[in-house]
Amino acid sequence: MAPILECRTVSKFFGGLCALQSVELQVERGEILGVIGPNGAGKTTLFNVISGAFRPSTGGIFFDGKDITRYGANRICRWGIARTYQLVRPFASMTTLENALVGVSFGRKPLLPFRARVDRAMKELEFVGLAGKEDKAAGDLTLVDKKRLEIARALATEPQVLLLDEVVSGLTPSEVGKVIETIGDIQRRGITIIMIEHVLRVVMALCPSVMVLHYGSRIAYGTPKEVVNDPKVVEAYLGTRRILAGGNCA
Secondary structure (H helix, E strand, O other): OOOOEEEEEEEEEEOOEEEEEEEEEEEOOOOEEEEEOOOOOOHHHHHHHHHOOOOOOEEEEEEOOEEOOOOOHHHHHHHOEEEOOOOOOOOOOOEHHHHHHHHHHOOOOOOOOHHHHHHHHHHHHHHHOOOOOOOOEHHHOOHHHHHHHHHHHHHOOOOOEEEEEOOOOOOOHHHHHHHHHHHHHHHHOOOEEEEEOOEHHHHHHHOOEEEEEEOOEEEEEEOHHHHHOOHHHHHHHHOOHHHHHOOEOO
C-alpha cells in the first residue's frame, strides 16, 4: 500500500538560509510519526510546507498519491490535511463553538447545513473535553483548554492526516497524560498523525517511529529507543542518554 503522505527530497530556502535540505519522509496510513530536533531544526517549516503555508523550493509532496506541491493551505485542508500550532491561535473574541465551526466550514464538508455543522463542531469539542464550554470566549480559556481547542478545530475539518505541533508544551504532567490519551483516541479513529514534540515521554508513549531533523536535514529515523541512542542524535540534540528515563529534551 502506498504511503498516505510522502515528501520527496523537499528543500526550503529563505534567501540564503536553508531551512530544509532534501528531506525524505513517508508516512503510512494510520501511523503516528514523531518529529524531534533542536530549536531551529526545520520542524515547523516542514509542517508549513506540508500544509501549504509555504511552497517547497525544490522537491515534491504527495498526499494519498496526489501531487500537492503547488497547492495552497485552503485546498490542502479541504483535501484532508489539518494542523495545530505550537503557539495557540484561537479566534479570541469568538466562542469556543464558533472556533470549532471555523474548522467545519473550511474542512472537507464546507457545504453541510448549519445544524449539521454545529453538531459536527460540538462532537469534536466533546471529544477533546470541552463540553460545557462551547459558549465561552476562546480568549478566556486556560492554556490546556486552548490546546484542546486547537485539536478540536483541526479535527472539525475531518482530516485524514493531522499535524500536531508541540501540543503539550507548557502543560503540567497530569495534563500531558490526558493529551496522550486524546492523541491515542485520535489514532484509533483512523487518522494518521505526525507530531513535533520535545517531551520524550510523549514520543515514547505514542510514536513507533521517530524522525530527527538537524539544521534542516534528516539525521536519523527509527524507533524512539534507536533514535535516542544514535550517537549523531545525542551529539546534535540530546546531549545525554539520561532522557531514556523520560522527560523534556528541549
